[in-house]
Amino acid sequence: MTTEGNVHAPGVGQQLAGPPRATTPQGGRLRVAVVGTGMIAAVHVRAARAAGADVVGVLGRNRERSEQVAQQLGLEHGYADLDAVIADRPDVVHICTPNDQHHPQALAVIRAGINVVCEKPLAVSAEQADELERAAAEAGVVASVPFVYRYHPMVREIRSRIADGQLGRLLAVHGHYLQDWMLDSDASSWRVDSGAGGQSRAFADIGSHWCDLVEFVTGEQFDSVSAVTDIVHPTRPAASGPSFSGTPDPDPIADAGERAEVTTEDTAVATFRTGSGRIGNVVISQVSAGRKNRLWFEVDGMLGSAAFDQEQPESAWFGNETGAQIVVRDPSQGSPDQRRLAVxxxxxxxxxxxxxxxxxxxxxxxxxxxxxxxxxxxFADGARSARIIDTVVASAGDRAWREIR
Structure with missing residues (x-):
């Protein structure tokens, strides 16, 4: 797809913010530490091992929690605090903690000259995220954010066909990201608390993924947004239990008899204008029964359309005026980028x-x-995402179109 915007421009995440310093670890294997002990921390541990790194330790909320999870995951160290992590001088630190901890923890790691992977949202405000982007660039460290849906091979196939002009000029983009884990009024998590999770919940948590993926695939950024949000349950248990199953040993859930006012959204609808003036629209929900993790988007171009469903990631849909076809992932054909990731x-x-x-x-x-x-x-992409989140929240607050800076 050709557009009037910057096709696959560095602002969409092509390059690192500043020249990274190459690291040559002893024995050729990176030493990695993980900060956080929840579900996503366990995912990071598995991914690090799959990528050939030595995961040397984990940091939880205290030494006891750290040692408990380190034993469960077969790790050498259960760290006492972040200073102990930094003192161990791992090559990479993965930060998988609640959102309000991302900024101070990532900043400390960066200032120590250590490479960092930080969960999204990168910070609870665009200002904090911008500071992290600048700090990483100045330190010359590798700093990445797990917008991992970019790494489905069929996403890369769609992106390649758009870049080659096979879909033609952009006409529209639309989709949704639906989950149901907050459907019950008694469901809760630290994410509900704006102090820990930030002023946005559903959009920051999953809407950020959709926006990053669509900008990445189309090569065109959103310039402005008009958004509305909704809170479907005015109160939820004042609890801090696990967000999803899969945690090695979930923290105990607080007394659900104590309820707190909910100030973060369960659903959001955002309409965007792209750099070329076209319209994009997305529905975000954490209360859609039966939808576990349905990230879906469609890009409509002058010559054809393409759609991807993360719950069916092995294929992509392509349509034109005469019909449609389903293309299945295949490492023996398709774009080089798709074939690289089709393992x-x-x-x-x-x-x-x-x-x-x-x-x-x-x-x-x-x-x-x-x-x-x-x-x-x-981190450039993480900062970009934080600016979109802040603008969506501002637009929903005053019910007006807002420019995304």
Whole structure:
């Protein structure tokens, strides 16, 4: 697809913010530490191991929690605090803590000259995210954000066809990201608390993924937005339990009899204008029954359309005026980028875990070689996402169109 915007421009995440310093670890294997002990921390540990790193330790809320999870995951160290992590001098630190901790923890790691992977949203405000982007560039460290849906091979196939002009001029983009884990009025998590999660919940958590993916695929950024949000349950338990299953040993859930006012959204609808003036629209929900993780988008061009469903990641839909076809992932054909990420033969399913491992592997390649593989999402992308989140919240607050700076 050709557009009037910057097709696959560096602002969409093509390059690292500043020249990274290559690291040559002893024995050729990176030493990695993980900060956080929840579900996503366990995903990071598995992905780091799959990428060939030695995961040397984990940091939880205190030494006891750290040692408990380190034993469960077979790690050498359960750290007492972040200072102990930094003193151990790992090559990379993965930060997988609640959102309000991202900024201070990532900043400390960067200032120590250590490469960092930080979960999204990168920070609870655009200002904090911008500071992290600048700090990483000044320090010359690799700093990436796991917008891992970029790493589904069929996403890369769609992106390649758009860049080659096969869909023609952009006409519209639309989609949704639907989950149901907050459907019950008694469901809760630290994410509900704006102090820990930030002023946005659903959009910051999953809307950020949709926006990053669409900008990455089309090569065109959103310039402005008009948004509305809704809170479907005015109160929820004042609890801090796990967000999803899969945590090695979930923290205990507080007494659900105590309820707190909810100030973060369950649903959001955002309409965007792109750089070329076209319209984009997305529905975000964490209360859609039966939808576990349905990230779906469609790009409509003058010559054809393309759609991707993350719950069916092995294929992509392509349409034109005479019909439509389903294209299945196949490492023996398709775009070079799709073939690079298609690590098993066609018909042997790849999914989220494989996408996450590919993202981590690309991050480690940037660390060891000093060159970021094409498409690696960096702190520049995390800061961009934070600006979109803040603008969506502002637009919903005053019910007006807002420019995304």
């Amino acid at each position: 098993v033969p066609s018909g042997h399913p790849q999914g989220y875990v494989d996408a996450f491992a590919a993202f981590v592997a690309d991050t480690y390649t940037a660390v060891t070689t000093g060159t970021a593989p094409e498409g690696l999402p960096t």
